[in-house]
Amino acid sequence: MERGILVHVQSQNRLLLGPGPSSVHPEVLKAMATPLVGHLDPYFLEVMADTQSMLRQVFQTENELTLAMSGTGSAGMETVFVNLLEPGDKVLICICGVFGERMKDIAVRSGANVLTVEAAWGQPIEPEDVQAALKSSSGVKAVAIVHAETSTGVWQPLEEISRIVHDYGALFIVDAVTSLGGIPVEVDRLGIDACYSGTQKCLGAPPGLAPVTLSPRALDVVRNRKTKVQSWYLDLNMIANYWGEDRFYHHTAPISMLFSLHEALRLLLEEGLHQAFKRHAQNGDYLQRELQAMGLQLFAAEGFRLPQLTSVIFPDKYDEGKLRKQLLEDYGIEVGGGLGALKGKAWRVGLLGHSSQHRNVTLLIQAMKQMMGI
Amino acid sequence: MERGILVHVQSQNRLLLGPGPSSVHPEVLKAMATPLVGHLDPYFLEVMADTQSMLRQVFQTENELTLAMSGTGSAGMETVFVNLLEPGDKVLICICGVFGERMKDIAVRSGANVLTVEAAWGQPIEPEDVQAALKSSSGVKAVAIVHAETSTGVWQPLEEISRIVHDYGALFIVDAVTSLGGIPVEVDRLGIDACYSGTQKCLGAPPGLAPVTLSPRALDVVRNRKTKVQSWYLDLNMIANYWGEDRFYHHTAPISMLFSLHEALRLLLEEGLHQAFKRHAQNGDYLQRELQAMGLQLFAAEGFRLPQLTSVIFPDKYDEGKLRKQLLEDYGIEVGGGLGALKGKAWRVGLLGHSSQHRNVTLLIQAMKQMMGI
Numbered sequence: 001m002e003r004g005i006l007v008h009v010q011s012q013n014r015l016l017l018g019p020g021p022s023s024v025h026p027e028v029l030k031a032m033a034t035p036l037v038g039h040l041d042p043y044f045l046e047v048m049a050d051t052q053s054m055l056r057q058v059f060q061t062e063n064e065l066t067l068a069m070s071g072t073g074s075a076g077m078e079t080v081f082v083n084l085l086e087p088g089d090k091v092l093i094c095i096c097g098v099f100g101e102r103m104k105d106i107a108v109r110s111g112a113n114v115l116t117v118e119a120a121w122g123q124p125i126e127p128e129d130v131q132a133a134l135k136s137s138s139g140v141k142a143v144a145i146v147h148a149e150t151s152t153g154v155w156q157p158l159e160e161i162s163r164i165v166h167d168y169g170a171l172f173i174v175d176a177v178t179s180l181g182g183i184p185v186e187v188d189r190l191g192i193d194a195c196y197s198g199t200q201k202c203l204g205a206p207p208g209l210a211p212v213t214l215s216p217r218a219l220d221v222v223r224n225r226k227t228k229v230q231s232w233y234l235d236l237n238m239i240a241n242y243w244g245e246d247r248f249y250h251h252t253a254p255i256s257m258l259f260s261l262h263e264a265l266r267l268l269l270e271e272g273l274h275q276a277f278k279r280h281a282q283n284g285d286y287l288q289r290e291l292q293a294m295g296l297q298l299f300a301a302e303g304f305r306l307p308q309l310t311s312v313i314f315p316d317k318y319d320e321g322k323l324r325k326q327l328l329e330d331y332g333i334e335v336g337g338g339l340g341a342l343k344g345k346a347w348r349v350g351l352l353g354h355s356s357q358h359r360n361v362t363l364l365i366q367a368m369k370q371m372m373g374i
Numbered sequence: 375m376e377r378g379i380l381v382h383v384q385s386q387n388r389l390l391l392g393p394g395p396s397s398v399h400p401e402v403l404k405a406m407a408t409p410l411v412g413h414l415d416p417y418f419l420e421v422m423a424d425t426q427s428m429l430r431q432v433f434q435t436e437n438e439l440t441l442a443m444s445g446t447g448s449a450g451m452e453t454v455f456v457n458l459l460e461p462g463d464k465v466l467i468c469i470c471g472v473f474g475e476r477m478k479d480i481a482v483r484s485g486a487n488v489l490t491v492e493a494a495w496g497q498p499i500e501p502e503d504v505q506a507a508l509k510s511s512s513g514v515k516a517v518a519i520v521h522a523e524t525s526t527g528v529w530q531p532l533e534e535i536s537r538i539v540h541d542y543g544a545l546f547i548v549d550a551v552t553s554l555g556g557i558p559v560e561v562d563r564l565g566i567d568a569c570y571s572g573t574q575k576c577l578g579a580p581p582g583l584a585p586v587t588l589s590p591r592a593l594d595v596v597r598n599r600k601t602k603v604q605s606w607y608l609d610l611n612m613i614a615n616y617w618g619e620d621r622f623y624h625h626t627a628p629i630s631m632l633f634s635l636h637e638a639l640r641l642l643l644e645e646g647l648h649q650a651f652k653r654h655a656q657n658g659d660y661l662q663r664e665l666q667a668m669g670l671q672l673f674a675a676e677g678f679r680l681p682q683l684t685s686v687i688f689p690d691k692y693d694e695g696k697l698r699k700q701l702l703e704d705y706g707i708e709v710g711g712g713l714g715a716l717k718g719k720a721w722r723v724g725l726l727g728h729s730s731q732h733r734n735v736t737l738l739i740q741a742m743k744q745m746m747g748i
Binding site: 013014016018020021022023024029030032033034035036037038039041042070071072073074075078082102105106108109110198200206207208228229230231232233234249250251252253254255256257260328334339 | 387388390392394395396397398403404406407408409410411412413415416444445446447448449452456476479480482483484572574580581582602603604605606607608623624625626627628629630631634702708713
């Protein structure tokens with residue numbers, strides 16, 4: 001009888017240095033194994049309230065609507081688009097990688113009228129391009145941009161674009177899936193109206209939840225829709241009533257995932273946001289210097305490189321797929337392959353959350369040198 | 375600084391006898407704490423394939439498209455409706471409780487033309503009513519029904535209705551959220567075209583995944599849609615390519631949840647489906663006999679009572695809310711309150727998965743007698 005493997009006995013011992021999930025802290029794993037409680041248990045409601053409070057600190061916001069959606073980061077993306085947009089609404093999407101493309105796909109499925117601003121892969125979006133697009137098309141309801149483009153490793157500056165977006169009276173949507181917890185995501189200071197993330201990157205929890213925060217202005221838009229949100233599962237009007245004071249039952253929350261997010265946030269705030277950003281910056285810098293010292297080229301434009309996600313190009317003489325397989329099999333280290341135009345040509349190395357450690361960089365570089373005969 | 379609680383240290387010790395989540399086996403909790411691997415790791419792909427194979431056994435189907443969606447049971451419901459229905463499609467929804475109502479809400483949001491057949495709460499849907507509805511309205515694409523209505527405790531017979539649905543050439547959609555693993559869900563024998571469930575009921579895993587299976591005929595419908603599925607996150611055309619041989623990246627799977635589902639399915643098949651059904655039947659019968667011996671009335675019509683979910687009515691002299699709170703605080707036992715018309719009048723007692731044990735019934739009955747002075 002096909003029965004398979006005893007997962008927890010035979011699981012592999014992987015060091016996760018890809019674009020996510022990242023390896024998580026042992027205490028976070030322990031939290032996953034907490035015996036279950038009911039989703040309306042007074043104890044669990046306390047865990048939820050506490051999680052919301054910690055999420056507000058990490059998002060650097062006072063937003064009342066701050067919660068974790070019951071799906072992965074992409075569900076967070078879809079949540080923001082299907083709640084803010086109604087059929088026919090104009091939305092401007094900034095695209096310079098896979099996740100900008102995904103935003104467009106989701107916005108189109110929401111029935112929105114989608115305009116785009118693009119930049120070459122490896123480059124950030126230019127503020128003047130956003131300004132020009134907004135100038136040439138009136139009535140844009142929202143502008144959406146990826147803060148940390150996981151397909152290229154580009155760190156998108158937000159401040160000037162946010163100013164332009166608000167000058168035109170639009171809502172500012174920011175994808176913080178790979179940025180939250182690794183670099184500053186200053187929701188209130190930057191005037192971000194809707195921001196979403198995932199738990200498996202710099203927050204250091206397993207994949208399965210999508211933190212989301214909405215400004216009071218964005219929440220008003222959701223509360224005053226003319227049409228029902230097309231997704232029942234992601235309808236923030238109902239979900240806010242479960243996370244809010246009313247505690248109305250909507251769906252059964254993924255209890256264990258919330259236990260683990262709670263513990264991951266606790267550890268992050270215990271370290272301190274500032275210190276976590278410094279750690280990500282230092283380890284990213286160490287990795288990028290070492291890769292360049294090996295003669296390899298970084299893909300993201302200089303000055304716009306994320307410390308937590310590095311795209312590195314291999315010269316034609318190396319077979320990146322073979323090296324990546326060898327790294328996994330011989331060293332137990334996972335890195336990511338290139339996406340889109342970078343497929344077969346690049347690695348994406350993540351130093352996300354608990355995976356961002358000096359010794360992990362040292363090990364990876366040494367393993368690469370051994371494999372590449374450098 | 376608001377920092378909160380160390381979840382895994384202070385968590386409560388609850389016996390979960392509500393409508394879900396259920397208490398899970400210690401080995402399933404251990405599986406949750408398995409160190410993470412990547413979502414494209416060869417080892418993880420093996421875990422996924424193995425999980426699919428075990429899900430097919432539990433659904434009693436050969437369906438190729440059998441997988442776990444990255445959301446809770448309600449996401450499974452939404453998956454089936456948004457993938458099978460296109461705007462304007464006629465769908466007939468059978469309603470005799472909260473979860474039938476939810477199907478209607480989701481189908482309306484999918485742009486479908488929704489017809490309904492209703493039965494009083496506590497009663498099952500009558501086959502002749504389905505037949506009359508299909509006779510009076512041509513071109514119905516699908517008929518949807520809840521197998522185990524969690525709001526009432528009714529066990530819906532499916533065989534005759536399935537025959538009628540297929541006589542009229544419609545697809546047969548069955549909600550097996552509370553039935554799968556507790557009573558037989560014979561997808562192939564009954565000609566069910568689309569079936570979904572949740573992990574936190576009789577499958578005995580934490581909440582967070584939704585097993586879904588589609589017949590080849592239903593899959594054809596999805597593959598040949600004229601319009602894109604309105605949800606990117608739940609689009610089976612793409613998700614099937616990640617779970618299938620191609621292994622195309624779609625979204626980051628909730629790794630840990632899949633580890634736990636794998637272990638829960640392994641334990642269920644080790645016990646044997648037949649034995650698990652027998653255990654649920656015996657413990658449900660024991661509970662229902664004891665409740666009636668205490669002079670309490672069961673809500674679901676005789677002959678249609680689920681063994682795994684029992685609705686019991688309290689006479690006016692008892693304050694069910696106060697008793698339920700006392701049960702939680704003094705005994706650490708969770709049961710569910712009534713929904714809809716049963717609010718404030720009834721309990722819903724779940725004996726789901728690992729929670730379905732003879733000693734749990736003995737304890738609950740004794741606790742009730744103490745509290746009620748019987």
